Amino acid sequence: MSSDVHTHDPAHDHRHGHAHPPHEAAPERLGYYQVMEIAVRELLIAKNIFTAEDVRRAVEAMDARTPAQGARVVARAWTDPAFKARLLADGTAAVRELGYDMGAFRLLVVENTATLHNLIVCTLCSCYPRALLGLPPDWYKSRAYRSRAVREPRAVLQEFGTVLGDDVELRVHDSTADMRYLVLPERPAGTEGWSEERLAALVGRDCMIGVTRCRV
Amino acid sequence: MPLARRAAVADNMAAEESGMRQHHDMGGLPAGPVARQEHDYALWEKRVDALMVLLAERQLLRVDQLRRNIEALAPDAYDKMSYYERWIAAITLTLLQRGVLTSDELGRAMAEIEAREARQ
Amino acid sequence: MSAVEPRFAPGARVRVRRADPPGHIRTPWYIRGQTGEIERLCGAFPNPEELAYNRPGLPAQPLYRVRFRQRELWPDYAGPAADTIEVEIYQHWLEPAR
Numbered sequence: 011m012s013s014d015v016h017t018h019d020p021a022h023d024h025r026h027g028h029a030h031p032p033h034e035a036a037p038e039r040l041g042y043y044q045v046m047e048i049a050v051r052e053l054l055i056a057k058n059i060f061t062a063e064d065v066r067r068a069v070e071a072m073d074a075r076t077p078a079q080g081a082r083v084v085a086r087a088w089t090d091p092a093f094k095a096r097l098l099a100d101g102t103a104a105v106r107e108l109g110y111d112m113g114a115f116r117l118l119v120v121e122n123t124a125t126l127h128n129l130i131v132c133t134l135c136s137c138y139p140r141a142l143l144g145l146p147p148d149w150y151k152s153r154a155y156r157s158r159a160v161r162e163p164r165a166v167l168q169e170f171g172t173v174l175g176d177d178v179e180l181r182v183h184d185s186t187a188d189m190r191y192l193v194l195p196e197r198p199a200g201t202e203g204w205s206e207e208r209l210a211a212l213v214g215r216d217c218m219i220g221v222t223r224c225r226v
Numbered sequence: 227m228p229l230a231r232r233a234a235v236a237d238n239m240a241a242e243e244s245g246m247r248q249h250h251d252m253g254g255l256p257a258g259p260v261a262r263q264e265h266d267y268a269l270w271e272k273r274v275d276a277l278m279v280l281l282a283e284r285q286l287l288r289v290d291q292l293r294r295n296i297e298a299l300a301p302d303a304y305d306k307m308s309y310y311e312r313w314i315a316a317i318t319l320t321l322l323q324r325g326v327l328t329s330d331e332l333g334r335a336m337a338e339i340e341a342r343e344a345r346q
Numbered sequence: 347m348s349a350v351e352p353r354f355a356p357g358a359r360v361r362v363r364r365a366d367p368p369g370h371i372r373t374p375w376y377i378r379g380q381t382g383e384i385e386r387l388c389g390a391f392p393n394p395e396e397l398a399y400n401r402p403g404l405p406a407q408p409l410y411r412v413r414f415r416q417r418e419l420w421p422d423y424a425g426p427a428a429d430t431i432e433v434e435i436y437q438h439w440l441e442p443a444r
Contacts, residue, residue, distance in 0.1 A: 040343055043311040044270050049335035050318055051277060053327055060280045068276035069269070116388070133253030133374050135293055136309070145275070147264045151309055157257040160376065163416075164425045169260055179428040182416075184253065186372045187409055187434035188391055246366045247375040254376035254420070294370035294398035324400065 075144040079110060080192055081213035083142065085206040087119075088197045101192065105142065112141050112190065120183065121194040122223070127178050128193045129167070129220035131159035132185040139190040143215055150219065160184055170221040193220040200226050249301040271310040277317055287320045295319045349390035349406040350437060358384045359443035360412060362435060370398030373439045381443045382414040385432055393436065408437040 040048070055062055083105055087094040097104040101117030117139065120128040132138065133156045138146040149155050158166050163182050164174060174180055183191050195217040201209060216222040281287045295316035296304070304312065321327045354360055364379040372394050387410055392403030416429040423429070 040340075041311075043307075043314050045336050045339050045343075046318055046332075047270050047274055047277070047314045048339050049332055050314070050321070050327070051273060052339075053331060053335055054277075054281075057326075059284065059286065059326070064280055065273060065276050068279050069272045072272055072275060072279075131253075133376075134251060134372060135296070145267060148309075149260050149262055149264070152261060153252060153305075154257040154260045157252045157255040158260070160253045160374075160431055161255075161420055162424065163429075166260060169262075176426045179430065180416075180425060181429070182431040184374060184431060184433045186374060187388070187394070187436075189388060189411075189434055248371070251371075251375045253374045288397050288400065290370060290394045290397035291400060297370060 072145065075140060075142075077143045077213075077215035077218065078210070079108075079144075080139070080142040080215070080218045081210040082206075083108060083110070083119075083192070084194060084213045084218065085210035087194055088209055089206050094194075097194070110141055112139075115139075115141075115188050115190045117142070117192060118183075118189045119192045119194050120181070122196045122220075124196070125178055127174050127180050127220065127223075128191075129159060129163050129180065129182045130185060130191045130193060131156060131182060133157070133160055134184075134186055137185040137190065139192050141190075142192055143218060147215070167221060170216065172222050193218050195224040198224050198226045248297060249304055250297045274310045274314045274317070278313065281317065281321075286324065286326055287317065291320045291323070292316045295323075347390075347392070347406050348404050350408060352387055352390075352408040353437060354384045354387070354408075354410060354440065354442075356384050356386055360384060360410075360440045361443040362412070363439050363441055365439075370395055373435055374433065376419065377412075377414065377433050377435070380414055380419055382412040382433075385411040385413045388434060391436075393438075409434055410437065410440065412440070 051065060054060060055065075083097070086108065087097050093104065093107070096107075097119050098121060101119040102112045102115075104119075105112065105117060122128055131150075136146055136151040136156075138150060140146070155166065160182055163180055167174065167180075185191055195213065197209070198212065201212070212224050212226065214222070214224070217224045278287070278289075278292065282289060292313065293316075296312050299307070299312065299315070307315070318327070318332065322329060322332075359381060360383070361381045362373065362377050362379060366378075387408060390406035390408050393407050394403065396403035411432050412435050413430050413432045415427070416423045416425060416431055417427055419431065
């Protein structure tokens with residue numbers, strides 16, 4: 011074991027006889043699993059399974075996927091009734107028209123109405139329409155959400171500031187297989203004549219999961 | 227509630243008490259409020275995700291295998307580990323199961339990386 | 347891809363089998379033993395219980411969306427009677443409801 015391996019302690023560097031850069035923030039030591047990630051990646055690159063460039067591009071593609079994509083789909087559905095019909099009949103094919111590829115998954119778009127509100131959860135893990143919304147928020151993957159969204163969804167919605175009347179059916183979708191769900195929220199009142207772009211800016215991630223409704 | 231339904235619910239609750247539910251299968255269990263704070267994904271976390279995508283594209287793992295390996299984590303490990311810690315643990319285990327990597331080469335690589343980091 | 351024939355039509359009443367196998371199971375605990383209605387056939391897919399062990403999972407199993415009434419699932423459900431939940435369930439977990 012190298013004698014250089016020691017815990018960085020700036021208060022005591024005088025004991026070691028070498029200079030530490032003054033007042034530089036000590037980099038966080040890599041955790042066990044971070045070291046594992048580096049090892050796996052470097053080994054696979056060395057074995058020509060993929061290249062460093064492949065990894066970089068995959069991370070970039072991930073960064074490029076944001077809820078703005080889903081918002082575009084919603085805004086198009088709000089302004090184009092024929093598109094909306096196609097979207098509800100075959101979500102996978104419809105979003106491909108806008109350039110979004112669901113890969114191995116099938117997209118099911120569920121429409122909110124005055125009497126029906128949809129909520130999406132994956133109780134078993136964290137299935138999420140990443141191709142349209144990017145990476146899921148921490149709370150979607152949390153124990154509290156996964157446990158309670160199926161059993162007391164109205165209480166969960168209240169925590170997000172959403173209150174549904176007793177005349178509204180709340181339908182929860184537990185995404186247990188290869189379907190991925192996107193909620194098509196109700197178009198807010200007072201948006202008549204708005205452009206698609208202006209409408210898309212109203213559509214946040216949370217209303218496409220179903221914990222909130224879209225507001226002006 | 228009709229008698230037949232009451233029986234089905236009671237049945238479920240009895241089975242619940244005998245503790246057969248798998249740890250990750252948490253739908254319907256009591257829990258506290260949903261914590262709303264979110265964190266920006268760190269680069270290493272995005273790389274774990276990228277690893278999964280690249281390996282799945284190359285048919286070197288299936289998402290179902292990853293899920294099974296995560297589900298097989300001991301309950302306290304499942305709860306204490308972060309989301310992407312669970313994923314990298316599961317990816318690595320899957321690659322071991324598939325014979326893409328060996329423990330020996332992983333062990334050596336990880337030690338070398340730790341030494342490299344300590345030298346900085 | 348070889349597939350099992352679908353047994354159930356939309357609207358059919360079905361019961362989720364009560365079974366408790368080890369392994370990778372995509373039928374959530376809270377739905378086992380419960381009765382619901384077929385909302386639609388989603389298609390046939392390789393069985394994830396087998397895919398999890400790097401086996402092909404064929405013949406493909408029909409996958410259904412099954413709708414349940416929340417008040418029938420939870421003794422303490424606080425919402426209206428119309429509230430529902432839909433879960434995707436593979437055919438081998440379903441039997442006709444009596």
